Amino acid sequence: MKTQLIGLLLAGAGLSQTALAQQTAPDAATLMNQGRFAEAKQLLTRQARQNPSMQSYFDAGYGYLRAGQPDSARTWFEQGVPLDEKRVPLNKTGMAISYLVQNNAAQADPNLEEVVKTSKGKNADILYRIGEAYTGYLTPDSGSIKPRFPKVVNAAKAIDYLNRAAERDKKNAAIQLVLGDAHYLNRDAGTAVSRYESAIELGMNPSRAYQRIGDIYWQGRNLNLAVENYKKAIDANPNYAPAYSQLSELYFLVNRYKEAANYQDQYVRVSNDRRPETLLRQAQFHFLAKDYQRTVDLIDSNRTTLAQNPIVYRIQGWAYSSLKKPQEAIENINTFLNKAPDKVMYDDYKYLGQAYLGIENAGSDSLKAINDSLGIVYLEKAAPFDTTDNLYGDIAKYYYRAKKHPQAVATLDSAARHGFKADVQDLFRYGMSNYTLGFQRDSLGKLIRDTTRFALADSALALAQQATPDYVPTVLYRAKANYYAYTPEEAVRNGKAKPHFEQFISMVEGKEEERNRYKKDLAIAFKYLISYHELVTKDEAARNEWLKKGLALLPENKDLAKIATSDDDSQ
Structure with a gap:
């Protein structure tokens, strides 16, 4: 279980519907920032085919590079090399970078030297692209940010190339943004934030820069400031989808599942991201938020998209079990177990067991007994591994x-x-x-x-x-446990049952319904106390007081009447 950080985050997860209106199709940079590389590649390659140029071929290759596919990226860079300008070997730079991220120094190093030499070390775009490559391309990953190519990361080289690029193009916001990434990788968060702020001043989309600042604060565990900056990103552009996604993941991290589900809903609505993994996460967050009906509805409404992933049957089965719909739960969980037996976990048995136990009208007592027995078998499989319930x-x-x-x-x-x-x-x-x-x-x-x-x-x-x-049976059975543990005389003489029988009588004597329910136990209690004062205390007054009270409360009890008659005969 995650550690719950109570009161850590800012309030106010909701946004109005009007703030989400007039959505526009995301550009390639936004798609990549959301991890939607397939869509980004499709957009960029279409543009390259429709308008072939040095830049469009580079952009297409760059899309594949950011997606972690350097070999495919190289095919596009190769097509763009003949279109490179004499002093701007942009696609040749892309070729060199594709080898760099593959740790192929034999191909990367001489090609990088060549493009820097060809551009005389003065082209800001070439320097910028090399510097960005040495950051490993920071990429969103379940809310955090990680280099796509961690082995190539060299913060010092990245900063060197990017600073040289910035000197050549002092008003380039993109260079400042990636300088922020480089300083973050160099563990200098303060300078990283300053570079992101410079990017905003130079005209960078403020939503993107604020999101990056939020990412930095998140990595530094300053979640309050992370939330603050994600919300700044949304304020700057209510349709900036990555900020909703990051907020959703952040709230998930700190177990605030309702907020996580709320922001995930808004992310899907704004981004129109219909990838199976996105829709599945949306359903998962609603399940964790205990909005089980919404979970079921989301899966049903996206069944075609999600059908290939057996996990949806698990989530829907668990949700149905929580909704007290045992038949639907059993059907879905068993479907999951059949489709993905290698992914079974104890929670599957837990919810399956609870579903079988939840079948109320089984048609017959024998069928109910079978279902209950099955339920217990599954719960017993899960119990040793469940540290929560x-x-x-x-x-x-x-x-x-x-x-x-x-x-x-x-x-x-x-x-x-x-x-x-x-x-x-x-x-x-x-x-x-x-x-x-x-x-x-x-x-x-x-x-x-x-x-x-x-x-x-x-x-x-x-x-x-x-x-x-104040629970009467607890007191009564304490008395009886101490009474029946011994022979009757031993039980009376050791007196262990005495205080419990006394308390039991005091709890029920003034309640007619209780007296009628516990007639037999009251008789045992009075006979015990009468015997105790006869054998142990020799207190005749106390003994007679208990007999008198017993006769008053149980006038039809033959044993007490017999004791009273015996007393009369002895006088």
């Missing part, structure tokens, strides 16, 4: 209700061994199951008292009583 409690609940007390006790013992703290219901069930198991019989059917079981019952019920002191 105490599935042992659900399993023990089933065994307790099924009167399978040895299994109930063993399950709750397992929960304790796995570090789960028992809640009051677990404690009560543990106590009651041990109480029930305290009554054993030998091979001849003779009753054997298991004092250890009764002691375990009393200990568990004592803890449960601390949490719910």
